[in-house]
Amino acid sequence: MLSTLSRLNRQGVLGNNKRLREYILPLNKRRYYPLVDSKHLTTKVLQDNNIPHPETLGLVHSVSQFKKLHPLLKDATSFVVKPSRGAMGNGIMIVEGIQWDEKRDNTILRTTRKDEISFQEFTYYLSLILSGVFSLDGTTDTVMFQQKINPHPALQNICHRGIADVRIILFHGFPVMSMMRLPSKESGGRGNLHQGAVGCGLRLKDGTITFVTQHNRRIFNHPDFPDVVLKDREVPYWESIINIAAQCGEVFPLAYLGVDIVVDPVLGPLVLEVNARPGLSIQIANQKGLVGPLKTVAALDREGMSLAEKINFSRNNF
C-alpha cells in the first residue's frame, strides 16, 4: 500500500481531496457554477460567444406545457431529452424516431434505451425530470429538447449505441489532459465511465489514442468490438476540438473545468457540456497524473498569452 502511495505521488496523480481543496474550492467561484450546472445557461453562454453546440429545440418548465409538445417537436425526427440540471449524463433520453398520432396516447416514440415507448411513458419520464429526480441537488428542473447528434463514421464502429465524446480538462484556459469516452453495452450506450463505458487517453498533440481503460483497469480493445484496434486511432477534427475547448476556457470564468465535445459528421465538433468538477478517471485513461501539468500551468507567466499560444504550449508540453 505504501509503495502504491509513493508511486502515485511520484506519478503526480491527483486525488479527490487535493482536487477539491487545492483546485476546485479556491479557484472555481461558487457563483459561476449555475453557468455550467444548468445546461440551458451553458447553451446561452456558448451561443453568445459563437461556440458551436447542439441546437436547443425547446424547453419545458412545467407539466402544463406537455400539450405544446406536438408543435415543439413535430418537425424533429430525432432529438435528445435532457434534464437541464442533470449530472453525469443522468436522465438523458435519446429519441430516434416519433410517430405522431391524432390520438395523443397512440403516439409512439423509438428510443435508444427501450425500443418503443408510448406517449404516456414519455410524458411520465418528462415529469420525472421536472420533479427534480435527475437534478444535481434534487430541486425542480427544466426539460431540454436538443438536436440529436449523429455519430461520426470514424467513431461509429467503436461505440455501442450512443455517441463518443471527448473530455478535455482545462486549467486557466490551458488544455491539460484529454480523453475520449466510448459507450459500451455494459454502460447501456452511455458515456459514464463508472457504469462501464470505455475511456481512451488522447495525446493532446494530435488527438490519437494512447491507452484504453474500462472500470479503472487497462484493456486493449473495446469489449464490444474486440477486432478493432484502438491504439493510435485518430479523433477526427482534433484541431477544431482543442480550439473549441480552449475557447470555453476563455468564456467560462472557472479556472479548472472539463469540456465535453462530440463530433457530428455534418456539424463537426460541438460542445455538449461544461463541467466544474470533472472526474479524475481521465488520469487512468492517460496513465499519468494531473498534478504535473496543473503545477506547470500554475507556475507560468500566463499574462497576455493568446488562445493559440496556450494551445501550442499545451500540445508541446503535456
Add this chain to the structure above:
Amino acid sequence: MRHSKLALIILLLGIPVASLFYKMQFLGIQVVPEKASNFWSVELSINKELPREFSVDYQGAPIMPIPSLNKYQRIKDLKLNGESLSVDAPPESKDYVSIELIEGQPADSVLSFQIQPRNAQMAQRDPVENLQRSEKKAYLSLEGYTADELVHLNKLKDTLIFPSDDKKTKFDKFFYYLADEIALKHDSRKISDVTELSSGSFLAQARTLVGLSRLSDIPARVIFGALFLEPKPAKPVRYTRVFLTEVFINGQWSPYLPEKRIDGQLDGDQLIFCRNCESQATMLENDNILNLRIEPVKYDPISSEEQLSRLETMSPFWASLSLHRLPLSVQAIILGIILVPFGTIAISFARVILGVETFGIFMPILLTLFFLETSFLFGFLFFAIVVLLGLGQRYVLDRFYLLAVPRLSILLSFTIIVYLLFAILCLRLDILTETQRSLSYFPIVIITVFIEKLSLSIMEEGPINTVKTAIGTFFVSIICYGLLAVSWLKTFFFNNPEVILFSVGMNMLIGSYTGFRLLELLRFKEVDEDNAINFK
C-alpha cells in the same frame, strides 16, 4: 490564512481539553459522574471438608472473617448464609482493626456483602499512642515460629541491621530487603524459602517481616485481605488474596506489603478481612478451604439531581451551565443527539480518509439514529424488510406513471403499514418486546428518505454501483452506531458539552487533508509510470 486556520484548530481542540483538565484537577469534578453504588460484590465461603493436614493445625471450629465497619468503608447487603446481618453505623472506634471474628460458625458458612473499595478513603488513622501491655506482649510473641524458623530469622536480622539502628531504620531495612530481593512465588511457603531461596508467598513474606520485626522489639502482626489489581468496572475481575504486615511504630499501626511496595498507607484497592490472623493464616491462604469470589457491581449513571447538588458544592459556575438543569424530557432528547457531532467525525473520516461512498452525506448518521431509536437487531431486520418491500413496490408503482410527490407519499404509507405489521409480528412472536416500546415516528421518516435515495440510485447507477454505495452507507452507519451506543461517551458528552468543539476541530483537521483517500489507491493502482514513459 494557513496560520490562522491552524491556530483555530488548536484552539478548538485545546479548549475542551483545557476545560476537562481544569474541571478534574482544580474543581475536582468527575467528567463522567458515577453513581455512588460502585460496589464490589464479595463472597466468602469456608469449605466443609477441611483437609486433614489443616484440621490438625487448626484448633476449634472454623472462623468466618467478617470485615467490620469503620468510617472509611461502606458495606451493604451483609449476609451470612443468606440471612441479613445488621449493618451498624460506623463506630467511632479509634482502633483501625476491622475484623470481628465469629467463632463457632458452621464450616460451610457463606458470607456475602458489597463494598466500595475505591470510595474507601483510607485516611491516616488517629494515633494509638501506646499499646496496652497485654497487646504489646501478643504482638511481640514469637510463639508461632518454630526454632528452625527463628534461627533463619535471627541470621537474616543480623546481616541486615546494626544493633544501634533505631526501630524505624531497622524496619525500613527489612522492608526494602524483601521488596528488592525477594520474588513472589506462591508455592514457596516456608520462611527458609525466603531467607535462602529469595522467594516466598505473600504469607511467607509477611511472616518473615513480622518475625524480623518482633525479633527487633517492634510490635507486628499479619493481616489478611484482598488486593484489587484493577478495580475498574467492565474489566475482567482481577484480585488476589494477600497477607500484609502491620507494624506499630511511632505510636501508630502502619501496613506494609513489600511485593507491591505498599509502605505505610493503604488505599481503596485493599480490602482487609482480618488482622492478627497468624493462627488461621495457612487456612486463609488455601483456596480449597477459604473460597473468595469478588465481582464488580454494575455502574449506574448518576441522577441529574445528585450531580447538580454535587456541582453546586464544587463550582456554582459550572453548575449554572450544566445540562442537568434542563427538564428531564429535554435532557432525554439531548442525550439522543449529543453524540451526533462525534459521529460526524467518523463520517468525515470514512469519506475523506477512507473514500467510502455513501448515499448523501448525512444518510449514515440518520441510519445510525434509526438503529439507536429502535435497537440494532430490530432496526436492522426492519430496515432489510422495508428496503426490499420498498424496492419491490417502487417497480409496481412505476407502471402507473405517477408523479414524484404522490409516489413518495404512497411509499411513506407503505412504510408505515410495514412498520405496524412488523411491530405486531414482534409482539406475536414475543420477541424484541423491549424495542416495541421505542417505536416512534422518527425512524419512519429516515427509512423513507433512504428508500427514495436507494431506488433512485438503482435506476440511475445500476444495481452493482448501488449495492457498493449501500454497503458503504451501512459500513459508516455501523461504525457510528458503535460509537454512539457507548453510554459512557454519552454521559461524558452530556456532562461536558464543550467537547463538541473538539469534534469541530477534528472535522477542520480532516477537512484540511489533501492526501489520497485509501480506496483511491485501488482506483489509481493501474496508473503506471512505465506506461507513461512509453507514452513519451
